[in-house]
Structures are given as structure tokens and as C-alpha cells.
Amino acid sequence: MSGLRKTALWRVVSTWRGGLSLAVMLLLALAAVFAPWVAPYPYDIQNLSATNKDPSMGHWLGTDEFGRDVLSRIIFGARTSLAVALTGISVSVTLGMCLGAAAGYFGGLFDRAVTAVVDLTWSFPEVLIALIFVAILGPGLYSTMVAISIAYLAQFSRLTRAQIMAIKNETYVEAAANLGSGHLHILFRHLLPNAITPVIVAGMLATGDAIILEATLGFFGLGVQPPKPSWGAMMSSGTAQIFLAPWTILGPGLAIAVAVVSINLFGDALIDALDIRNRVRDL
Amino acid sequence: MAEASQPAVPLLQARGLTRVFSSRASLFAKKRELAAVSDVDLDVARGRVTGVVGESGCGKSTLARLVLRLLEPSRGSVAFDGIDLASVPAPALRLLRRRMQMVFQDPYSSIDPRYSVRDTLLEPLLVQRAQLDAAAQDARVAGLMSMVGLNPTLAASYPHQLSGGQKQRVGIARALAMQPDFLVLDEPTASLDVSIQAQIIALLEKLQQDLGLTYLFISHDLGLVRYFCNRIVVMYLGRVVEILPDPEAPPRHPYTRALIDSSFEPDPTRRRVVTLLHGEIADAFNLPPGCAYAARCPQASARCRDERPVLAQDGAHSLACHHPLC
Amino acid sequence: MALLDVSDLSVGIGALQPLDRISFALKKGRILGLVGESGSGKSLTAMALMGLLPLIGARVSGGSVRFDDTELVGLPEEVYRSLRGRRMALITQNPMTSLDPMLRVGAQIDQVGQLHLGLSAAAAKASSIDLLRQLRIPDSATVHQQYPHQMSGGMKQRVVIAMALAGEPELIIADEPTTALDVTIQAQIIQILVDLVRQRGLALVLITHDMGVVAQACDQVVVLYAGRVAESNTVDAIFARPTHPYTQALIACIPRAGQAPGSLKGIAGMVPSVGSYAPGCRYHPRCGKAQPICQGEVPVLQLQAEHRVACHFAQPQGAHG
Numbered sequence: 015m016s017g018l019r020k021t022a023l024w025r026v027v028s029t030w031r032g033g034l035s036l037a038v039m040l041l042l043a044l045a046a047v048f049a050p051w052v053a054p055y056p057y058d059i060q061n062l063s064a065t066n067k068d069p070s071m072g073h074w075l076g077t078d079e080f081g082r083d084v085l086s087r088i089i090f091g092a093r094t095s096l097a098v099a100l101t102g103i104s105v106s107v108t109l110g111m112c113l114g115a116a117a118g119y120f121g122g123l124f125d126r127a128v129t130a131v132v133d134l135t136w137s138f139p140e141v142l143i144a145l146i147f148v149a150i151l152g153p154g155l156y157s158t159m160v161a162i163s164i165a166y167l168a169q170f171s172r173l174t175r176a177q178i179m180a181i182k183n184e185t186y187v188e189a190a191a192n193l194g195s196g197h198l199h200i201l202f203r204h205l206l207p208n209a210i211t212p213v214i215v216a217g218m219l220a221t222g223d224a225i226i227l228e229a230t231l232g233f234f235g236l237g238v239q240p241p242k243p244s245w246g247a248m249m250s251s252g253t254a255q256i257f258l259a260p261w262t263i264l265g266p267g268l269a270i271a272v273a274v275v276s277i278n279l280f281g282d283a284l285i286d287a288l289d290i291r292n293r294v295r296d297l
Numbered sequence: 298m299a300e301a302s303q304p305a306v307p308l309l310q311a312r313g314l315t316r317v318f319s320s321r322a323s324l325f326a327k328k329r330e331l332a333a334v335s336d337v338d339l340d341v342a343r344g345r346v347t348g349v350v351g352e353s354g355c356g357k358s359t360l361a362r363l364v365l366r367l368l369e370p371s372r373g374s375v376a377f378d379g380i381d382l383a384s385v386p387a388p389a390l391r392l393l394r395r396r397m398q399m400v401f402q403d404p405y406s407s408i409d410p411r412y413s414v415r416d417t418l419l420e421p422l423l424v425q426r427a428q429l430d431a432a433a434q435d436a437r438v439a440g441l442m443s444m445v446g447l448n449p450t451l452a453a454s455y456p457h458q459l460s461g462g463q464k465q466r467v468g469i470a471r472a473l474a475m476q477p478d479f480l481v482l483d484e485p486t487a488s489l490d491v492s493i494q495a496q497i498i499a500l501l502e503k504l505q506q507d508l509g510l511t512y513l514f515i516s517h518d519l520g521l522v523r524y525f526c527n528r529i530v531v532m533y534l535g536r537v538v539e540i541l542p543d544p545e546a547p548p549r550h551p552y553t554r555a556l557i558d559s560s561f562e563p564d565p566t567r568r569r570v571v572t573l574l575h576g577e578i579a580d581a582f583n584l585p586p587g588c589a590y591a592a593r594c595p596q597a598s599a600r601c602r603d604e605r606p607v608l609a610q611d612g613a614h615s616l617a618c619h620h621p622l623c
Numbered sequence: 624m625a626l627l628d629v630s631d632l633s634v635g636i637g638a639l640q641p642l643d644r645i646s647f648a649l650k651k652g653r654i655l656g657l658v659g660e661s662g663s664g665k666s667l668t669a670m671a672l673m674g675l676l677p678l679i680g681a682r683v684s685g686g687s688v689r690f691d692d693t694e695l696v697g698l699p700e701e702v703y704r705s706l707r708g709r710r711m712a713l714i715t716q717n718p719m720t721s722l723d724p725m726l727r728v729g730a731q732i733d734q735v736g737q738l739h740l741g742l743s744a745a746a747a748k749a750s751s752i753d754l755l756r757q758l759r760i761p762d763s764a765t766v767h768q769q770y771p772h773q774m775s776g777g778m779k780q781r782v783v784i785a786m787a788l789a790g791e792p793e794l795i796i797a798d799e800p801t802t803a804l805d806v807t808i809q810a811q812i813i814q815i816l817v818d819l820v821r822q823r824g825l826a827l828v829l830i831t832h833d834m835g836v837v838a839q840a841c842d843q844v845v846v847l848y849a850g851r852v853a854e855s856n857t858v859d860a861i862f863a864r865p866t867h868p869y870t871q872a873l874i875a876c877i878p879r880a881g882q883a884p885g886s887l888k889g890i891a892g893m894v895p896s897v898g899s900y901a902p903g904c905r906y907h908p909r910c911g912k913a914q915p916i917c918q919g920e921v922p923v924l925q926l927q928a929e930h931r932v933a934c935h936f937a938q939p940q941g942a943h944g
Contacts, residue, residue: 185402186407186409188401189399189401189468189471191367192367192394193398193421193424193425193471194391194425199423199424203409203420207411352806353776353805460893462893463893490661491660491873492660492872493893494876496890496891498887499887499888502884517806520879521878523879523880523881524878524880524882524887544880545880545881559806559807559809560806560835561810562835562839562879563837563862563877563879565859565862568839569810571810571814573814574807574811
């Protein structure tokens with residue numbers, strides 16, 4: 015089974031779209047992980063005599079209203095965005111797959127109950143869910159992560175459930191039951207491996223959305239709190255000097271765009287390579 | 298076939314086995330019930346091949362699954378080697394499954410395409426918690442593969458790299474992995490070409506002799522059943538209509554007669570005269586009160602339409618008919 | 624004179640040659656059985672005869688097909704269309720896919736009469752109902768108004784046969800018409816087809832993998848293996864004195880009541896797929912009589928009256944050897 019996926023990965027990477035987007039994603043990830051070594055300055059060093067400076071050799075993207083290096087803040091901001099988005103989506107995928115698998119496999123009333131609850135989360139816009147959690151838990155890292163976990167749950171749950179239901183009546187599942195397999199064995203060995211691929215791709219695309227959600231919260235000051243930098247918050251404070259120092263908005267804005275576009279492109283390339291268009295798009 | 302002497306207790310005994318499926322066309326429609334299997338009594342003798350033959354809708358596939366407890370019966374009981382399967386707790390049932398296995402019809406869907414032959418053959422050991430070290434595992438896989446006539450070098454292959462016949466051999470090897478006593482074969486050759494079908498039947502014969510297996514052989518192909526089986530159970534719309542004690546026994550039930558007449562022999566000097574039946578197969582959801590075959594039977598009388606014939610034993614031959622042919 | 628005369632017909636798909644020099648002839652009122660396992664090219668032959676190869680990206684790469692003195696190979700599509708459904712009809716394997724689920728079955732049969740025979744709607748309907756009655760469908764007027772999903776498999780297949788007959792064809796090609804059906808229904812339908820051929824003087828090419836059906840219904844038999852004719856002969860001769868090793872082995876593969884247990888052997892090896900054919904005789908990897916010459920030379924068809932065999936070592940075997 016891994017043989018099949020290896021060749022698919024190669025097919026993706028060998029295209030312009032797949033290879034380039036993967037490179038950009040890796041670049042961002044590495045920059046985020048090694049931020050203290052990659053960023054030219056720490057993100058909170060203020061230099062009140064050099065506020066709102068244009069891009070220069072010393073500051074590739076200029077400085078903000080407190081004289082902090084915009085580029086460094088963007089690199090550290092990547093940490094926030096990626097960490098929050100990836101954690102949130104990972105939890106969402108895990109939770110969604112568990113619920114969806116259980117619903118699809120056991121069926122009956124349990125399925126209807128789970129589907130009803132999941133559909134409920136589906137019907138709320140992500141921002142609204144995020145605001146609800148911020149109201150309950152207060153602004154910050156954790157409420158953003160929880161919000162992301164809940165907001166994107168539905169699609170993973172539905173995808174998994176659909177995959178499970180499509181396969182659970184296959185003869186080889188019956189054969190496994192015939193051998194004396196318990197439910198867990200059947201789920202993990204025969205059913206979930208088939209569900210994983212479309213869910214992973216959906217998860218990847220959702221990560222892009224999660225980054226935007228995190229930035230949106232940050233824009234309104236409801237996300238990660240200062241002095242920790244976040245792209246959204248940077249854009250928000252940048253609005254005050256949009257004509258004076260446009261780089262303070264454009265920088266983080268471009269960062270968000272590059273991150274999300276590269277993730278989406280890679281996800282698209284994966285879909286094409288794995289030829290699971292039908293399964294992911296028709297949610 | 299291995300003509301083993303018949304011990305007193307059959308390996309498998311089913312009594313009054315019934316399975317009803319209900320469905321509902323829409324929320325407001327009435328619930329409809331389908332008795333896929335009705336009141337089936339079945340004995341499977343040790344070391345012998347019992348055949349179950351019938352056309353679509355006769356319930357033979359459902360019967361196969363009831364016998365192995367892959368489906369719960371709505372009524373009735375199944376006893377394997379004297380043990381009532383309904384009263385057995387789940388862990389004991391799991392162990393019992395080592396002794397009774399199934400070979401499925403469609404080799405293309407009965408093996409998980411994501412796993413190699415080796416993984417598929419080791420799965421039974423995994424499920425049954427039979428710990429073997431790597432060397433013993435390799436030996437077991439190789440042993441199973443050569444038992445079914447597969448080249449052991451194919452162990453690392455995936456199902457899509459195998460032919461239909463090879464896939465079916467993997468299915469048989471998997472069923473044999475825990476050394477069962479009893480195999481249920483659900484149309485094991487129906488999806489295969491004639492030349493491959495004969496290969497697989499020859500293999501099954503050899504295995505039965507070498508390992509002393511008991512078979513329940515399910516098929517729609519009467520010619521094959523008459524070649525392969527010692528005893529033949531004929532089913533129609535969920536009920537047993539006749540049990541022939543041996544393949545040469547003359548049929549007494551008109552349906553069995555019709556089945557035999559419809560199985561053309563590969564011999565142009567012995568062409569059949571096909572009497573065109575009138576009437577259609579009864580709607581399984583709406584079975585008439587009497588004999589289900591009455592609508593198509595040339596001998597049907599008023600009694601047949603009102604009163605359902607009960608399966609009665611006459612020596613080794615059983616029959617459910619008011620107007621037997623002989 | 625033969626109504627259908629196929630001579631050295633070859634079919635190519637891309638660089639592959641799945642059918643190689645198929646020849647047979649069929650007269651009116653006779654039934655020809657085209658027998659083979661999967662990959663033998665039976666369905667491809669049917670499509671070639673009906674001019675439907677472009678649908679699957681294939682083409683006739685050689686040979687000729689003469690239908691009542693008209694050469695079909697290279698015939699322009701408009702002319703072919705006037706033949707299809709009118710003088711030659713095709714019955715396919717799966718009635719589920721031959722019928723439009725959105726239309727009543729009667730309408731689908733009526734269409735044929737209206738299109739090909741220029742019948743009025745009323746005349747077509749009367750004719751269709753009569754056809755259904757001849758096919759022993761009870762209550763045919765009611766059935767005429769039903770939708771496919773309301774009918775059983777056997778009924779649907781009879782409707783498909785009615786559609787094939789509605790144009791009053793002279794030649795019917797039936798591609799595994801009963802494989803998907805229950806055995807008692809199969810027997811009925813085969814008998815109906817045989818009766819129709821005898822009564823109306825039609826010609827029928829019956830494509831099947833079932834030697835029992837062949838023995839029951841056919842007058843002459845063509846045995847295909849891997850896209851080539853292995854043997855062709857009258858039905859009596861082919862069963863009584865099979866000459867090609869494949870024919871002999873194929874007949875021996877069929878289990879019979881009373882046959883000694885353990886005597887069923889099968890043919891070793893696998894049915895070859897297109898693209899993996901052996902050089903020379905395509906059967907030689909599985910043949911018990913293979914010699915080095917079989918790998919090199921493609922065996923030449925030998926003509927002996929109605930009997931043709933493609934084998935270097937053709938030797939008749941006694942009945943049911």
C-alpha cells in the first residue's frame with residue numbers, strides 16, 4: 015500500500031505545480047521552525063528612533079510603528095500561524111475521523127445522532143464558531159486552536175463516514191469478520207486506510223483556511239496576544255499607517271497569501287495525482 | 298470423494314433456520330418482509346461434500362452466512378460439532394472460527410487490494426492471536442501457498458498483479474490458514490473461466506482428500522454440484538424442497554426436474570426437450586400461502602396453492618411436495 | 624449461399640492484434656456457436672460484425688465480412704446504420720444496460736418498428752405486443768406499459784430479444800444472452816431463440832462460454848482462443864471428435880454427473896491477455912502436445928470439408944476422451 019502512495023507522491027512532486035508549491039511550503043515550515051536563527055532580528059526589539067522605515071539593506075521589509083523589523087516579525091508570525099493551523103487541523107482530522115468512522119461503521123441511531131451533531135457544526139460559519147470560543151475561553155492561542163478543531167470537523171467526519179460506508183460491505187471485510195476479527199481490527203486494517211487519503215488532502219486544504227481564520231481572529235485582536243507576533247494582528251496595526259508604511263500591511267498579507275496559495279496548489283496537485291477528485295470535491 | 302464412514306453426529310446441524318429481512322420503501326410505506334431463508338433443517342456429514350443448489354433468490358448465500366454465524370438468524374439454531382453457536386460467548390466463538398471457514402465467490406473483491414498475498418495469509422494468524430516468529434511466519438505462508446498450487450515467489454505480489462484463478466487460490470489458502478475442519482464454499486468458481494474453474498475444483502478435491510475436510514458447496518451449477526457433491530440440497534425461494542442422497546438419485550420434486558432439464562449437457566446427442574414454463578417466479582416479498590413453486594409447476598393442483606408441503610424424510614431422500622414425480 | 628461470410632477478419636487496437644484471421648460462414652436457418660473463454664475475442668467479433676469497433680477505439684485491420692453479398696468492411700457509417708437493427712441485430716449480455724430505465728419497455732420496442740419498418744405508432748405497438756406474446760411473456764399488453772425496473776432479469780432479456788426482432792432482421796448476433804440469468808430461465812430463452820431461428824429462417828451467431836448451451840442449440844461451432852480460431856466444425860463432430868488440443872481440453876473441463884471423482888483436471892496455466900500472447904501458436908504454453916515448432920510457426924488452418932483446425936498435431940480424440 016505504501017508502494018502505491020510513493021509513486022503518487024513522485025507524480026505530484028515532478029509537476030511544476032506540485033514541486034514548486036511543495037518547495038515553498040517546506041521553505042515556510044523551515045523558516046518557522048528555525049525562526050530564531052533565520053530571522054535577522056528578534057521580533058520584539060523596539061527601536062523608537064527608526065519607526066516606519068522603508069525597506070532597506072538592514073531591514074528588508076522595513077520597520078513597523080515600534081521600529082521592529084517587519085521581516086523578522088513575519089518569520090516569527092509564521093510560527094504562530096502554522097502551529098495554530100496545524101495543531102487545530104490535526105485535532106480536527108483525528109476527531110472527525112473517529113466520529114465519522116464510528117458513524118459509518120455502526121450505522122443506525124448512533125450514525126444519525128453523530129451526523130446531526132456534526133452537521134450542526136457545519137452549519138455555523140467558522141468565524142462565528144471562533145468568536146463563540148473566544149467569548150467562552152478568552153482570546154489567545156488555545157481558543158483559536160479549539161475553534162479550528164471544531165469548525166472544520168464536519169468535512170473530515172463526512173468524508174470518513176462516506177468512505178467507510180462505501181467499503182464496509184465489500185466482501186473482503188466480510189472475509190475479515192469470518193476470520194474472527196473484532197471491529198477495531200476491521201476498522202484499522204481494512205476501512206480506515208482507504209479513508210485516510212482523501213481526508214489527508216482535505217486536511218491540507220483546510221489548513222489553508224485555518225491560517226486565514228487565525229489571521230482573521232488576529233486582525234480583530236482575538237487571537238494570539240502581543241507581544242507574540244501574528245500575521246493578522248500585524249495587518250491590523252498596519253492599517254493605521256497604511257499610507258505611511260504600506261509594508262507593514264503588505265508584508266504579512268503577502269505571507270498569508272503565499273502560504274495559503276502554496277498549500278492549495280499542493281493539495282490540488284495531490285488530488286490530481288491520486289485521482290480522487292470525486293471523493294474530495296463532492297462534499 | 299473421500300467416502301468416510303459416517304459417524305453419528307453430523308459436523309453441522311441446523312434446525313428451523315430462518316432469516317427475515319425487512320425493508321421500507323419510504324417513511325410512510327408499509328414495512329415489507331423478505332424471508333430469505335425459511336425453516337431450513339440441514340445436516341452436514343463429517344468428511345463429506347454437501348451441495349446446496351438453487352437459483353437467485355433461493356437463499357443459499359444467506360444460508361452460508363447463517364451457518365457460519367456471519368448473520369444472526371431470526372429463528373432457529375445452528376450447532377457446530379454439537380456446540381450451539383447462539384449460546385457461545387464471543388471469545389469462544391472467535392476460537393471456534395478457526396475450525397469453520399468460508400471461501401467467497403468473487404476473488405476480485407474477497408481479498409483486500411491494499412495488502413500483499415503474504416499479509417493476507419498472515420491476517421488469520423493475527424486475528425486469532427497465534428504468535429509466530431518471522432521465520433515461522435515465512436514458513437507458514439510458503440506452506441499454504443504450495444498447498445494451493447501457488448508459486449511461493451508470489452508472496453510479495455498484490456492482488457491486482459494476480460489472475461482470477463490465482464486470487465481464488467489465495468482465498469482458499471486464507472481459509473485454510475488456521476487448519477479448519479469445515480469449509481463453506483460460496484460459488485467459489487462462478488467468476489472464473491471454465492478451464493480455471495476445473496483447476497480450482499481439482500484443487501478442492503485434492504485438499505478435501507488430503508486434509509479430511511468437510512465441505513458445504515454452494516452453487517447454481519447443477520452439473521458441477523452433481524460431479525462434486527455426495528449429497529445435494531435443493532432450495533427454492535428460501536426453503537429446502539428436496540435433498541438427494543446422491544448425485545445419481547432420480548429427482549422427485551418438479552423443480553429439481555426442471556433444474557436438471559435446464560442444465561444442458563455438453564453432448565449434442567443428448568439434447569434436452571425444454572418444456573416452456575408458464576408463470577413467473579413468485580414475488581419473494583409476497584409469497585403465496587401454499588407451495589412457492591406452484592405458480593410455475595406443471596403438476597400444481599389446488600392443494601398445492603393452499604397448503605404448503607412440508608419437508609418429509611423418506612430414508613435418505615427428503616422431499617417437500619404433494620405430487621412427487623416418483 | 625452463406626448469409627454471413629467472414630474471411631480472415633483481423634481486428635487491431637492500437638499496436639495490438641486481439642483478433643487474428645477469423646473465418647467462418649453461416650447460412651440462413653442455422654445457428655453458429657462462437658465459443659471461448661475470457662480474452663478469446665468473442666465480443667470483439669460481435670462488435671466487428673456490427674461495425675461498432677470505433678466505439679472502443681478499435682478497427683478492422685484485415686479480412687472481409689460479407690453479409691448477403693454486401694462487403695461490410697469499409698462500409699460507410701450511414702449505410703451500416705440502415706443495416707443495423709433492420710437486417711442484422713445485436714443482443715448484448717447485460718439487459719440492465721441495454722434498456723433505457725426512463726422509458727417504458729413497450730416504447731423501446733416500438734421505436735425499432737417505427738424507425739426501421741416505417742410503422743405507425745399504433746401498428747408498431749400492436750406488433751410489439753405480439754412479439755412479447757411470441758416470447759411467452761404472459762399478459763404482454765400490460766408488460767408493454769411497464770418500466771424496466773418493474774421486471775425480472777429474464778423478462779428484461781426477452782424484451783431485449785423483442786427489440787432485436789422488431790426490425791425483422793435476417794441475422795441475429797447474441798453475445799452471451801443468457802449468462803446473467805438463472806439457469807431455468809436460460810433454458811427457456813435458448814429454446815425460444817432456437818424456435819425463432821427455425822420458424823423464421825433467421826441466422827443466429829450465438830456467443831457463449833457454455834459448452835452445454837452450444838451442444839443444445841448450435842448447428843456449427845467455432846472455438847476461439849486468444850483471438851484466433853482454434854477449431855471449427857459441425858456440432859456433432861466437434862463434440863464427438865475434437866481435434867485441437869484446446870477443444871479437447873475444454874470439453875474435458877466440464878464436470879458431468881457420474882464422472883469419476885478426481886478426474887476433472889482443468890487446463891494448466893492462465894488465460895492470456897491481449898498483449899501477452901505467446902509467439903507462434905497462442906495456445907502452446909498450456910498445451911500438452913507442444914513442440915518447439917509450435918513456438919516458431921503460426922499453425923496454418925487446415926481445411927477438411929466443414930472442419931478447420933489450427934494445429935500442427937491435429938489428431939481426433941474419441942468421444943469424451
